[in-house]
Amino acid sequence: MALEGLNVGLIALSAGLAIGLSAIAAAIAEKAIGAAAIGAMAEKEQLFGKGLILTVIPETLVIFGLVVAILIIGMAG
Amino acid sequence: MMQVEKMVKVDILGPKKWMKQVIEVLYHLNVYHMIDHQRTAELDIGSPLEHSEKVSEILVKIRALLSYLQIPQQPVRKMQSKKWTEKEYYELGKRSRELYLKVTNILEEKKKLEEQWQCNKELEEKLQILKKLNVHPRVLRRTSHIAYCIGTVGKEKDLRTHIANITNRFQLVEAREEKQHFLALFIDTQYAEKAKSTLAEHQFAEIDFLSVLQVLQERKLLQKPAYQSLRKIQDEQKMLQEKKESLERKLVALSKQYKEFLLLNEALLSEEAKKASAPLRFGNTKEAFLIHGWVPKARLQEVTKTLNETTKNSIYLEVAEPTKEKEIPIQLKNPKAMQPFEFFIHMFSLPNYKELDPTMLMAFTFPIFFGMMLGDVGYGIVTLALFLFLKKKIPSMKALLNIMVYASLVTILFGFSFGEFFGFEHVSEETGEAWCQNIGLCLEEEVLMAHGEERIVYSFPRLFNRLHGEWNVLGYDMPAVLVIGALIGLLHLNVGLLLGFYNVLIAHGFLHAIYEKGGWLLFEAGVAALIAYFLNQSVSLFAAVAILLLSCLMLLKGEGVKGLIEMPALFSNMLSYMRLGAVGLASVGLAVVVNEQFVIPYIEKGGLFIIVAIVLMVIGHVINIALGIIGPFLHSLRLHYVEFFTKFYHGGGIPYEPFG
Known part of the structure; x- marks a missing residue:
């Protein structure tokens, strides 16, 4: 199936949305966790490792977004 | 291999007359991890040695002087610890008191001048207003x-x-x-x-x-009138300022003159104060003292021998194998080349006594992950030079910088295998031919399709095309680096699970290990069987589902409900390793944008534009290198901390801090 014009544009747009929205979601989640982690670190410095782990957990969302975006672009052929 | 240093518990019991010598020996040996004695009804804690008060009095003065004279604390050349005599203490005390008096006098005078200056300043401002309004x-x-x-x-x-x-x-x-x-x-x-x-x-x-x-x-x-007073005040201000500056010069001169003296004595006295206050951590009776602590097994003999020789066998040492794991101090034990990587373990949490120390694995995987993400010969050379330079400049961060030097070397290796040099994968036809004829560097000829046109380029040799390589996975074309990333993830996670198996085996026994970690391995097998069924029915659905159910039961028994909830996380963990490719693609992408959108068009214009092109190139690549250090570093670290460590590592060990 040959896709052209608007269709290709729509595919590109949805790939962009997939990664952009998931990045925003991860950012919102990390904002709260990061602030709390820094707060905890101010009290006890050894919590850096645990704080980092908790902060980056939502990052996986972006990776999912990326995979989906790549799959969508794959559809364009 | 991967074990922490073996420790033995050594309690020292002796008559008080030997206490001072025992402290000296322990301090000198620098291997005894001392544990504070908990006060009990029978055994109180000790009191500091008799010269403690004197030492701390001088030390306080010297530290105050260091801060007044704004001399930063810095390590002095390591000297033999000194035997102090009464007379030396007296002399040093007198000298530091005199200096202290001198400095505080100057500071007080300076403060007075500043107060007066401030007061005058306020007056000056208001007189200015009166002058402006022409009001007497x-x-x-x-x-x-x-x-x-x-x-x-x-x-x-x-x-x-x-x-x-x-x-x-x-x-x-x-x-x-x-x-x-x-x-x-x-x-x-x-x-x-x-x-x-x-x-x-x-x-x-x-x-x-x-x-x-x-x-x-x-x-x-x-x-x-206001203007007259104003002039008088301004003259005064000038004089005050001059006086203040002359005082400041005096302070600077003093600081220069006494810097060595103060730093050296601060170091010597700190040592003395530490020794003098050590008995506060001892158990104490009227005639005897008791010290609890740990010594690495390898150095036990040295400790007992020295102590016995010094005290002529008049103290009693009780040596015991560890029983309560939680109390044992942890000293990591790794080959010298891998020791820099202990930095990451310290930053996370030390392993507990029976756990495996993952430093050695990290020493391999961290640079590989970093290198795979950055993967560019040019960037690798720049970061290598940068970190070698920083290592000379900031010796205190040596461990981290050593890690980065390894990572940069691996980056260069990956750069060669991807055939990338500052984001360039190939040179144009003309350049390629010129290189081949003039300097004998013949690159491989390749035909590229760009904007519907065929273009001949000369590519750098490579094992693998990171930017354009694609693999077909289950009918989808995926960038090959992402797939490779996920596969590396699968391998890495399974190594983690096997290490976890060993850890649980040591800590809780075989059955537990089978339930807890074997469950995960079986779960993976079940999923693989299920995929095989959907692909070509080579495995019966019944068998696949049976394996999955069995693994669920094992996990439920091994880890409880938490295990079941975390099952999908294994896949998100694996997909998370796709960042190994993704971060790299982003980095190459930026480099390509800098080269093809900014640099090459300007160079083609020729003339002065070449200068613009060079400026743009430097700025663009500096930014990309900065991102390329931070990104891969954090992502590589995160893959270890979040995905890898959670499979086997608990941590929580107390760091081994020898007295000395």
Whole structure:
């Protein structure tokens, strides 16, 4: 199936949305966790490792977004 | 391999007359991890050695001097610890007291000057206002007939008319400077209240002159016009400033003169103070003392021998194998080349005594992950040079910088296998031919399709095309690096699970290990079987589902409900390793943008544009390298901490801190 014009544009747009929205979601989640982690670190410095782990957990969302975006672009052929 | 240093518990019991020598020996050996004695009814804690007070008194003075003279604490050349005599303490005490007195006197004088300067400054500001308004200071004296307000207004429009509406017995002077509008209003006292409310409507902010009046009176300047007093004050300010600067010069000179002396004695006395206060951590009776602590097994003999020799066998040492794991201090044990990577373990949490120490694995995987993400010969060389340079400049961060040096080397290796040099994968036809003829560097000829045109380029040799390589996975074309990333993830996670199996085996026994970690491995097998069924039915659905159910039961038994909830996380963990490719693609992408959108078009224009191209190239690649250090570093670290460590690592060990 040959896709052209608007269709290709729509595919590109949805790939962009997939990664952009998931990045925003991860950012919102990390904002709260990061602030709390820094707060905890101010009290006890050894919590850096645990704080980092908790902060980056939502990052996986972006990776999912990326995979989906790549799959969508794959559809364009 | 991967074990932490074996420790033995050594308790030292001895008569008090040997206490000082025992402390000296332990301090000198620098291997004894001391544990504070908990006070009990029978065994109180000890009191500091008799010279402790003297030492801390001098130490406090010296540290105060270091801070007053703004000498930063820095390590002094390691010297033999010194045997102090009474006389030396006396001399040092006297000398530091004298210096302390000298410095505090200067500081006090300086403070006085500063206070006076501040006071003058306030006076100066207010006199400036009076000068501007052309008001003589003597009119500031309160009289019963005339009231005055001096200050700034925000809205000066129609002010005069509004006040004239109240009375005509007033005088208003105004002066404008920059954005501020100053005014002084003199008015019959009976209308003062009304005038004030009018002024308030014009956003009047009064400036208080009462304090100034007092100061002027004290200094007999009240009868002089403002500009005269102002000149006098300004002259005074200049003199004060000069005096202050001369005091500061004195301080700097003192700081230079006594820097070595203070730093050296601070170090020596800190050592002495540490030794003198050690008995506070001992158990203590009238005649004897008891110390609890740990010694690495490998150095036990050295410790017992030295202690026995020094005290002529008059103390008792009780050596015991560890029982309670939680109390054992942890000393990591790794080959020297891998020791820098212990930094990451310290940053996370030390392993507990029976756990495996993952430093060695991280020493392999961290640089590989980093290198795979950055993967560019040019960037690798730049970061290598940068970190070698920083290593010379900042010795305190040696461990981290050593790690980065390894990572940069691996980056260069990956750069060669991806055939990338500052984002360039190939050179143009002309350059390629020129290189081949002139310097004998013949690259491989390749045909590229760009914008529907065929173009011949000469590519750098490579094992693998990271930017354009694609693999077909289950019918989808995926960038090959992402797939490779996920596969590396699968491998890495399974190594983690196997390590976890070993850890649980040691800590809780075989059955537990089978349930807890074997469950995960079986779960993976079940999923693989299920995929095989859907692909070509080579495995029966019944078998796949049976394996999955069995693994669920094992996990439920091994890890409880938490295990079941975390099952999908295994896949998100694996997908998370796709960042190994993704971060790299982003980095190459940026480099390509810099090269092809900014640099090459300008170079093609020729002339002065080449300079623009070079500037753009430097800026673009510097930014990309900065991102390329931070990104891969954090992502590689995260893959270890979040995905890998959670499979086997608990941590929580107490760091081994030898007394000395």
